[in-house]
Amino acid sequence: MDNRSEVREFLMSRRARVTPQQAGIETFGDRRRVTGLRRDEVARLAGVSVDYYTRLERGNLKGVSDTVLETVAHALLLDAAEHDHLFDLARTANAGVRRPQRSPGDTPVRPELQYMLDAITAAPAFIQNNRMDLVAANALGWAMYAPMIRGATRTPNFSRHIFLDPASHDFYPDWDRAAWTNVAILRREAGRNPHDKRLQTLVGELSTRSETFRELWAAHDVRRHYAGQKSFRHPVVGALELNYQTLELDGDPNLGMTVYTATPGSPTEQSLRLLASWAASDDTAPHHARPSPQPRTQEERA
Known part of the structure; x- marks a missing residue:
């Protein structure tokens, strides 16, 4: 798969972020045309030639060794998520032509997972896939995300809710942080699942309809x-x-379970009890109004 543009833009954006001072480079008051590191400085820090690093930054990761990737990651001060993303990009670049994988999340959530969710009665719990679809939840989970699922005609999606529904600005007090986090998760998933056509379609839709998403x-x-x-x-x-904790589910690739908990004795603990009472009421419980599965389009089946 040709992902040179992804590699180029990722490496350039990380290089521009690192200052000489952060990298331990003395500038002696020199006037610089760039705010971040220069290519030759990254090459020196990584122990490779300028020509070789330039080749990498132009998007060519074919044949690059794990050792070189590690030294580049260290030179660019990549955190754990960025480090893994660089290796995901290299894995894709060296995979060659391959048959696209079946899109994850096409099969229903296993009953055993729903039983596990339903056994959690005092906290919102839900399962999402790598495209940020809300695919399963317990009663409190559906109640928690009632603003997102009310009136939904297809599987509720956290990304669409944040970027395409104005009501999300009320639901998330720190909307900017929620938006940044959502995109950063999607970007990581795109690196891990480069052949997921439905993920690509989601990114294309959001890029077309949301300027903020495009910028992020x-x-x-x-x-x-x-x-x-x-x-x-x-x-x-x-x-x-x-508080939240997200767990990857062994045996169910690209699914993650998140559980929200309140600090004992906090006002939120009482609010969750009220939410549980509301969820249990026959006339208001949002989990009674879960969107029915919709037939997938030909594009989604790809």
Whole structure:
């Protein structure tokens, strides 16, 4: 697969981010035409020739060794997610022509996973795929994301909600952070699953319809999303300050389960109890209104 433009833009964006001071390079007051490192400086830090690094930055990762990738990652001060992304790009560049993989997430979530979700009764829990589709949840999970699933005519998608639904600005108090994180996760998944046509279609749709998405996508930031804190403004129970933990599911590639918990004794703990009561009511429970599976288009089946 030819991914030279992805490689070029990623390496250039990382090089522009690193200052000489961060890399331990003395500038002696020299006037510089670039704010970040120069190619020759990265080459020196990585222990390769300028010509060889220039070849890499032009997008040619064919035949590059893991050792060289490690030294380049170190020179560019890549974090763990960026390091893995560089190796994903190299893996794709060296894979050659291959038959596109079946798009992940085409089969239903296994019943055992739904049983596991339903066994979690005091916390919102849900499963999403690598395209940010919400594919399964417990009662509190559906209630938590009621603003996203209400009226949905197809599988709810976190990315579409954030970038295409104005109501998301109310749901996420720190919307800018939520938007950046969402794109950084998608960018990482695109590197891990370069042959996923439905993921490519989603990126194309969002790039066409959202200027903010286009700008964030062009930044080439990547992120691992495993644990932390999130803030929400739920239309029924108000402010929520939640801890989250995301687990990859062995045996179910490209699926991850996230559980939200409240700090014991916090106002959010009480708010989750109220949310559970609302979810259990016959007339308001959003999990009764889960969108029915829709026939996939010919493009989605690709």
